[in-house]
Each structure stands twice: as C-alpha cells, then as structure tokens.
Amino acid sequence: MKITLNKNRNNVYKYLTASLLTYLALTTAIFAAEQSIHGIIDTRLITVDGAKNSSSYLLGGYGKFDNKYDSAATLAQLGISYKASWQNNFSINIVANAFSNKKKDNIGITEAFIHYKGLPNSSGWRLQGKAGFFYPTISLENNAVAWSNPNTLNNSTLNTWVAEELRNTGVQVTVEKLGKFTRSKHDFSLNLSLFQNNDTAGAMLTWHGWTSGTRQSLFQEKLKLQPFPARQQGKPLAIQAPYSDPFLELDNRWGAHIVAQWKVKNKQHPLKINLGYYNNNTASSIEIKGQYTWKTRFVHAGFKTKLAKKLTLLGQYMHGNTYMKGKYGGFAVNANFTSAFIMLRKYWQKHQIALRIEEFSVDDLDNTWGDNNQEYGKGLTLSYRYRLSKNNFIQSEYNWLQSNRPARWYVKQPIDLIERQLQLAFRVYF
Amino acid sequence: MIRLNLFILLLLSFGCIANSTSILVLAANASPIENMVVYLTPQKAISINSINTKPLIINQKNKQFVPYIEVIQKGKNISFHNNDDITHHIYSVSGKNRFDFKIQGNHVKESPNLNSVGEVAMGCNIHDWMSGYVLVVDTPFFTKTNKQGRAIFANLPAGKYELTVWHPQLDVAKNKVTQNITLPNSKKWQIKLPKKLLPLPSQESDEDFDFLEGY
Numbered sequence: 001m002k003i004t005l006n007k008n009r010n011n012v013y014k015y016l017t018a019s020l021l022t023y024l025a026l027t028t029a030i031f032a033a034e035q036s037i038h039g040i041i042d043t044r045l046i047t048v049d050g051a052k053n054s055s056s057y058l059l060g061g062y063g064k065f066d067n068k069y070d071s072a073a074t075l076a077q078l079g080i081s082y083k084a085s086w087q088n089n090f091s092i093n094i095v096a097n098a099f100s101n102k103k104k105d106n107i108g109i110t111e112a113f114i115h116y117k118g119l120p121n122s123s124g125w126r127l128q129g130k131a132g133f134f135y136p137t138i139s140l141e142n143n144a145v146a147w148s149n150p151n152t153l154n155n156s157t158l159n160t161w162v163a164e165e166l167r168n169t170g171v172q173v174t175v176e177k178l179g180k181f182t183r184s185k186h187d188f189s190l191n192l193s194l195f196q197n198n199d200t201a202g203a204m205l206t207w208h209g210w211t212s213g214t215r216q217s218l219f220q221e222k223l224k225l226q227p228f229p230a231r232q233q234g235k236p237l238a239i240q241a242p243y244s245d246p247f248l249e250l251d252n253r254w255g256a257h258i259v260a261q262w263k264v265k266n267k268q269h270p271l272k273i274n275l276g277y278y279n280n281n282t283a284s285s286i287e288i289k290g291q292y293t294w295k296t297r298f299v300h301a302g303f304k305t306k307l308a309k310k311l312t313l314l315g316q317y318m319h320g321n322t323y324m325k326g327k328y329g330g331f332a333v334n335a336n337f338t339s340a341f342i343m344l345r346k347y348w349q350k351h352q353i354a355l356r357i358e359e360f361s362v363d364d365l366d367n368t369w370g371d372n373n374q375e376y377g378k379g380l381t382l383s384y385r386y387r388l389s390k391n392n393f394i395q396s397e398y399n400w401l402q403s404n405r406p407a408r409w410y411v412k413q414p415i416d417l418i419e420r421q422l423q424l425a426f427r428v429y430f
Numbered sequence: 431m432i433r434l435n436l437f438i439l440l441l442l443s444f445g446c447i448a449n450s451t452s453i454l455v456l457a458a459n460a461s462p463i464e465n466m467v468v469y470l471t472p473q474k475a476i477s478i479n480s481i482n483t484k485p486l487i488i489n490q491k492n493k494q495f496v497p498y499i500e501v502i503q504k505g506k507n508i509s510f511h512n513n514d515d516i517t518h519h520i521y522s523v524s525g526k527n528r529f530d531f532k533i534q535g536n537h538v539k540e541s542p543n544l545n546s547v548g549e550v551a552m553g554c555n556i557h558d559w560m561s562g563y564v565l566v567v568d569t570p571f572f573t574k575t576n577k578q579g580r581a582i583f584a585n586l587p588a589g590k591y592e593l594t595v596w597h598p599q600l601d602v603a604k605n606k607v608t609q610n611i612t613l614p615n616s617k618k619w620q621i622k623l624p625k626k627l628l629p630l631p632s633q634e635s636d637e638d639f640d641f642l643e644g645y
Contacts, residue, residue, distance in 0.1 A: 034517060034532065034534065036517075038641065038643070040641070081643060085517075085532075087531070087532055089555075117555060119521050119523055119530055119555055120521075120523055120553070120555070121523060122523050122524035122525075135645065137645075139645065143637070143639075143643065143645045144639060144641050144642050144643060145641045145642075146643075147643075147645060150639040150641070150642070178558060180553070180558075180561060180631065181524070181551070183628070187558075265559075265631075265632075267629070267632050267634075270636045272636070306636070310638075390640060429641040
C-alpha cells in the first residue's frame with residue numbers, strides 16, 4: 001500500500017521534473033521565450049465575529065471564514081504567475097502562492113502546466129490544450145492573476161471549495177468556434193479534461209461544509225479535519241488520517257470534467273453561459289494511509305451578463321454527490337451538496353461595488369454514528385473597491401454567513417450560527 | 431499682388447477640376463459615410479505602378495486595431511505598431527495573405543508582402559475581440575472616404591475605370607458595389623450603398639479589470 005502511494009507521488013514528481021527539464025531545454029532553444037511575471041499582493045486587516053472560541057475551518061474548526069474569531073493583520077495572498085511563451089503557440093505557466101493568517105502560513109505551487117493555444121482556422125475553429133496541474137474550468141469569479149478574485153475579497157462558498165479541493169493533474173483539450181470569422185455573434189467552446197490526483201475531493205466539503213475565503217490549497221498542502229466523534233478510536237472512521245491530502249491518486253483511474261460554453265457578443269448585453277459535469281471516477285472502498293477514495297460527481301452552471309452599462313450580473317450553481325465506503329462496502333459517508341450565488345456589480349470611474357448573495361446545503365444521506373454532515377446556510381457579501389492607481393486598490397468588505405450545522409454541537413458551539421467578518425484590504429496587482 | 435493671388439486661386443480651382451476627382455459615397459439613408467474603401471481599377475493597363483508610397487501603418491492601441499479598416503496595393507506590406515505595453519499575437523488566417531506573429535509591447539513588426547488581392551481579416555489570438563481589415567487591391571488608385579463621405583483622387587489619368595466601394599460590414603456579395611466611370615468628366619460622381627452597414631465589431635473586451643488571466 002505504502003509503495004503504491006509513493007509511486008503515485010513519484011509520478012507527479014517525475015512529471016514536474018519532466019516539465020522542468022522540458023522548460024530548461026526550451027529556454028536554451030534558438031527561439032528564446034518571451035517571459036512574463038505578474039502577481040498580486042493582498043494584505044488585510046480583518047475582524048471576525050462568530051461563536052466564542054470558534055476556529056477557522058483551515059485550523060480544523062467549524063468557522064466558515066479562513067480567519068478565526070479574532071482581529072488580525074493577514075497576508076491574504078501573495079501570488080506570482082510566471083509565463084514563458086514561444087512563437088510556436090506553446091507556453092509554460094507556473095503559479096505560486098503564499099498565504100499567512102494566524103498559525104496557518106504556507107507557500108507553494110497552485111498551478112503548473114504547459115499550454116498550447118493554436119490559431120483559429122478560416123472558419124473560426126481553434127484548438128487549445130493543457131497538460132499539468134491546473135484548475136478545472138468552473139469559477140466565473142476567479143479570473144485575475146494567480147486565480148484571484150478582482151471583485152470581492154472572499155470567494156463565494158462554491159469557489160472556495162473549488163480552491164480547496166479541486167485541481168486537475170492531467171490533460172485538457174478545448175475546441176472553440178469563434179463567431180467573428182463567420183460574422184456571427186456567437187462563440188462556442190467545449191472543454192474536456194482527463195485527470196488524476198483528485199481522489200479525496202469531497203472529504204473536506206462534507207466534513208466542514210461550505211466555507212468562504214481566499215485560500216487556495218497548495219500542491220503539497222494537507223488539510224486538517226474537524227474533530228467529529230466518528231473519528232475516535234474504535235469508531236467507524238477511526239482509520240481516517242487527521243489531515244486530508246487533497247491532490248492524491250489512490251486507484252490509478254482517470255476522472256473526467258467536461259464544460260460547454262456559449263458566449264453572445266452583444267454590445268449592450270453580452271452573455272456568457274457555461275455548463276459542466278465533473279466526475280472523479282474513483283473506485284470505492286480504497287483506503288491507503290488513512291486516505292479514502294471519495295466518489296464525487298457534480299453538475300455546475302454559470303452565467304455572466306451586463307444589465308446596463310457598467311452593471312454586471314453573474315451567478316453560479318453547483319449540485320452533486322460525494323460518498324466514501326469502508327473497506328467492506330456500505331456507505332460510511334454519503335452526502336449531496338448544493339451551492340449557488342448571484343453577484344451584482346456596479347463600477348464607475350475608480351469605484352466598484354459588488355453585492356453577492358448565496359445559499360448552500362449539504363444533505364447527509366448515511367447513518368454513520370458521530371458524523372452528522374447536515375448543513376444549510378445563506379451568505380451575503382458587500383464589497384467596495386477603490387482604484388488608487390493602475391496597480392493599487394483599496395477594498396473593504398463585509399461578509400455575513402448564517403448557517404445551521406448540527407456537527408457544531410460536537411465542539412459545543414451553537415448549531416445555528418451567524419458569522420460576520422469585516423475586512424480592509426490593500427491590493428497591489430502587477 | 432492681389433491680382434496675382436487671384437490668378438493663383440483661379441489656377442488652383444481649375445487644377446482641382448482638371449486633376450482631382452471626388453467621389454461621394456452615401457449610406458442607404460443618403461447621408462455621407464466615412465471610412466469606406468474606394469478604389470478605381472483602370473480598364474486598360476497603365477504605366478503607373480504606385481503613387482501611394484506611404485507605408486501602411488496599423489496600430490495596436492488599447493487592445494484595438496487602429497484604424498479598423500485600411501486599403502493597400504498588392505505587393506506591399508503592413509507595418510504593425512504595438513502602442514500597448516502588452517504582447518499581441520496578430521494573425522490573418524483566411525484568404526491567400528496569411529501570416530501570424532507575436533509583437534511585444536511598444537515594438538514594430540512588418541507583415542510579409544501581401545501578394546494576393548482580397549480581404550485580409552486580422553485578429554489577435556490573445557485578445558479575441560480585436561478585429562481589423564485590410565483590402566489588398568491591384569491598382570494604385572485607392573483611398574478611404576473622409577468625414578464628408580468623399581474619396582478624393584488626384585492626378586488620375588484619363589480613361590475608363592471600374593469604381594468600387596468596399597467595406598467588410600457591407601452585407602452584399604463580396605462586400606462591394608461597383609460602377610463604371612470615364613475620366614475626365616466634370617460630372618460629380620456619387621454612389622449610394624444598397625444597404626445599411628452591419629454594426630461594426632466593438633473591439634472591446636467584456637471585462638473591465640486590467641490584470642486578468644486566461645481562466
């Protein structure tokens with residue numbers, strides 16, 4: 001068992017080494033690459049108000065924000081995006097991130113991949129490909145440097161989960177049809193990924209529920225689990241490791257993610273819609289070193305449009321199921337999950353106001369003792385951004401989350417809880 | 431002195447009549463229309479190869495092709511001037527005049543010579559909304575209409591010509607209308623488009639933030 005685990009890890013390292021060697025070979029090639037470095041420095045003053053002594057989900061508690069019940073100065077994100085691109089349409093992209101909020105500092109790689117972007121042909125068909133460690137195409141919020149969110153400080157619960165547990169290690173092929181070549185307003189694209197190293201996806205979502213923050217799990221990062229009774233000695237989930245390893249391969253099977261996108265180029269009301277299906281396709285009942293395979297499938301949908309000049313509306317929806325089984329079959333953990341948000345954004349001159357409302361739930365479908373994962377909640381985010389200069393922004397934000405989660409009773413916190421957070425950020429983009 | 435000036439003025443006026451040809455292009459609603467490509471193809475071979483010796487410059491400015499529409503004589507090339515501080519990947523992928531290259535911020539690059547007549551539809555593979563057109567013509571007599579909707583040609587040799595008005599958003603066969611004219615002729619030439627132009631592409635991103643990546 002141990003050997004298999006190491007082998008899989010070794011494959012990843014081999015892959016990264018191969019990428020690095022390819023990179024070195026290419027840099028010495030006759031056609032020198034064009035290199036660019038962009039990034040974000042996001043420092044904040046925060047104050048969180050929740051249950052007394054509640055700890056952030058990042059520290060293994062049930063607190064829904066990535067900051068604990070406290071006031072603090074944090075480095076919410078230091079993200080660097082390095083890109084080397086060649087005339088032959090290939091590029092290498094490496095994104096590194098560092099985060100520092102109390103007792104939970106980390107630095108590492110969040111993405112590393114080779115990208116090919118072909119030229120469109122005369123009817124507007126274009127092929128793109130990716131290979132490496134990269135985000136699945138889900139978020140409509142996180143489209144800025146180093147997967148940062150330019151509109152709000154905290155991501156929606158939906159995309160906070162994407163950042164925490166979802167990352168593809170594999171290949172992605174995108175076929176696009178650009179309408180302008182046939183003087184059409186419509187662009188279409190279909191994007192298929194085959195991936196590994198995402199076999200535990202769903203564990204954190206089930207065990208701590210939906211959360212909201214800025215954190216992105218790093219390549220090497222392990223995530224601390226909540227202390228629910230089913231994990232105690234002699235109880236059903238006693239073998240589960242205290243930390244979940246989010247980007248781990250356990251069964252050597254490939255998962256798949258497919259996304260279809262439709263864009264309408266309309267000057268007044270441009271529209272973007274995407275629909276996707278994710279299935280990590282794990283084999284059940286596998287456990288290695290306390291890490292179980294979780295079978296996670298979900299559908300997701302998103303849209304983005306302009307209601308008026310400088311007034312945009314975007315929304316996303318996700319619904320799916322995840323389960324893990326013990327060694328001898330039978331559902332140990334089985335849950336349906338749903339999250340949806342809608343965000344309205346108005347911008348003018350140097351100002352921007354964003355309002356996001358969301359709703360989320362986890363339905364616990366198993367009868368495992370000491371592992372109640374039932375959850376229902378709502379959230380509201382109000383954010384104001386001011387541009388000091390091209391690169392510098394000040395942003396203040398209020399986050400409000402109301403949730404019902406019986407599991408909080410395990411740590412003697414109220415089942416019904418309202419958590420609030422106030423943030424003031426200074427963000428530098430370069 | 432006054433008499434001399436008057437004389438020059440008269441001479442110039444006659445000169446205009448004799449050596450300058452103005453063609454008025456009207457939209458379907460009869461208002462003058464600017465930035466229409468107008469060219470005259472002599473029906474008999476003439477000895478002038480080129481009178482437009484000025485190189486054609488197309489700028490990339492604020493992630494747009496400026497100007498959006500241009501015309502060039504066959505055999506010449508385009509000089510791309512990237513005024514942005516970011517890289518563009520300019521391409522022409524249809525017709526016979528195909529090329530593509532990356533051009534770094536604040537750099538200049540020349541296209542290969544455009545040796546085939548016809549439309550060159552340009553785009554940028556990084557910024558999909560960028561769009562620009564160049565028409566390659568096999569005649570030295572070409573221009574675009576000015577704000578008053580006039581295409582003005584100087585020193586046209588006498589003879590028969592085919593007059594063509596072209597625009598990528600002119601929604602008729604080959605995006606052009608033609609008419610035969612004979613020069614010199616004191617007649618004021620004018621041509622009216624049969625249809626309203628389709629809307630011009632906005633060349634604007636739907637996004638407003640400067641630091642976006644391809645997520």
